[in-house]
Amino acid sequence: MTDSYASSRNGDASNGLGNGSSPSLVPTAHTAGLSSVIRKKLMGYVGFANLPNQVHRKSVRKGFQFTAMVVGESGLGKSTLVNTLFNTSLYPPKEPLPPAAERPKTVAIESIGADIEENGVRLHLTVVDTPGFGDFVNNDDSWKPIVENIESRFDSYLEQENRVNRSKIVDNRVHACLYFIQPTGHSLKQLDIEFMRRLHTKVNLIPIIAKADTMTDEEVAEFKQRILVDIAHHNIHIFQAPTYDNEDEETIAEAEEIASKIPFAVVGSDQLVAAPDGRLVRGRAYPWGSVEVDNEDHCDFVKLRQMLVRTYMEELREYTNDVLYENWRTEKLLSMGVAQDSSVFKEVNPAARLQEERVLHEAKLAKMEAEMKMVFQQKVAEKEAKLKQSEEELYARHKEMKDALEKQRADLEDKKRRIESGRPLTPEKSSTTRKKGFLRT
């Protein structure tokens, strides 16, 4: 197997090879910071270039989910724009309330879901509407219901992740928030700034200038400038289309173009009008001319649709999942008291960790053994000493007794000799007691 690699060690174009693929194969160590990533060129077709197709098939089978939220004052054309974006009438035309009807007192949150399909790809689209935002006399805390709604969606996702059976996770987190700005021509209103400040860390913010057919070109350009300056001044983070290094020029140019038009000045319409060249297009008919929604010269609707649907839908979803949700999760877990123990991650390799543990354990055992030995020795010494002592005592006693016995014996011997030599036992009283003494003994 190694011959085909070894044959072209010198790097000459070898004519012995059947295919025309590049024969060079010198293992090059990639020295830019990584330790030893070896890049090899292939001699023939292996087939893992098919992986994207497999992913594609699987995703198409699974279907996609996307949730967008539209926020803005009434009458800015939110429902119309949503209908225009997805080319379906998601929102029925609004019935204006009769003057006698009860007006709601707080911002409501309504969501509409739809399953739409295009070329075999299914999308479950959810649009969350916030009627009543900015319509009251006192709009304090009108962003609260919205923030709570977004957080509750994060909450429910977190809960699903922590379940025992995680096979079916439904992702209804808000992936993008379209914020509608009134076309005043001045800078942002207080309400706009407050709202954006509170939401830019929780959701992808995409600011939109609504009803942009009210303004002339110069006014639009100036207005956009002012809005961007305002946003930067208040450190609000709006969604930026990310660029990657290995993309081709076309994509990069497209991304730049989209980025240059933020905030998008859009016009929405689900009605058809006649364009100057006679075609029927979506637009609005005025006595002085018709605005075409799909015409890039007239408004930025095409760019918005590109950003939201055609190019960056997946980016939005990913950013929501990887960054916004993770930040929120970290905050929440830290606030719940789950501490992060960073020393656990010193040795990543589990085998080595086990080895380490074993070594530690053995060391412990050895230590215990030594200790026990010492104690044992000590005890033995003690006992020995004690025994020795008693031995000596005994010996002494033995000697004593022996001496005593000797003495007794000597005494008795003495007595015996005396008796045998006829001497009286006691020198004075021997005659009288001799006969008796004899009997007496």
Add this chain to the structure above:
Amino acid sequence: MTEEIRAQSYVGFDSITQQIEHKLLKRGFQFNVIVVGPTGLGKSTLINTIFASHLIDSKGRFVADEPVRQTTEIQAASHVIVENGVKLRLNIVDTPGYGDQINNEGCWDPIIKYIKDQHSAYLRKELTAMRDRYIQDTRIHCCLFFISPTGHSLRPIDVIVMKKLSEVVNVVPVVAKSDSLTPDEREKFKAKIRDELAYHNIRLYPFDTDEDEEEEVQLNESIRQIIPFAVVGSENGVIIDGKSVRGRKNRWGVVNVEDPNHCEFVHLRNFLTRTHLQDLIETTAQIHYEAFRSKQLLALKEGVQRPAGGATQQ
């Protein structure tokens, strides 16, 4: 019913109209307008368009570090315009920042107070023992109320403010930036607004009194059909068919401000200046000012009586 006599020969007292005109021309006329509405609706631009001159500057917030303006900064700008020898002294009162805060409770109070203050100043001048021959009239004759072209209905804050304003001044509602509405939408929106105004019992100018003649009543009726005026304002000129007219140019067309098919600016201008100018001034003096005056004097009388009654009791 007094008999009307025809004189036997020409006396000549019909020249009194010319005498009056001559006198009035010397004195000049005074007209005070206040514009009320949310920021960014083109109030200043519309005033400049109506009087075809640059009278006031837009008060919008253009720079990020500029703070939001408060409605309490209400100031009048005075100008004198002359046309065919007729001198018109204009007082334009611009109200910046109405409805701009997050909490707009009471944002209409400074405006109402300003209007009442003008009445009050005039009353004081009238009541002094040595008063001027011609009292300078700063009372507001007309209030242009700007409505945002949402296409749905009036906002709660609009209803409240209009109600309060219509009690002290002649209110003329105007739909601003109406080039964002197609003709269909415009009609529906206006009908909706009229319904809402009727529902909330908001009395709008023009009022019908018994003295009016048949044609005046008809004129007022036709005005009432058009209210609120859907207007577009512009100070810039654009070229249409070789002529320079005031308008707004977009990539899909040019809005001609003076074209009645495009917007109702012409109607508003005629209404304000050509047909009802005198009537507005008169109604302010006769209806609103009188109401204010009688309330004030009654209150004064009660104020004088009660302490006097208290004194006699002691």
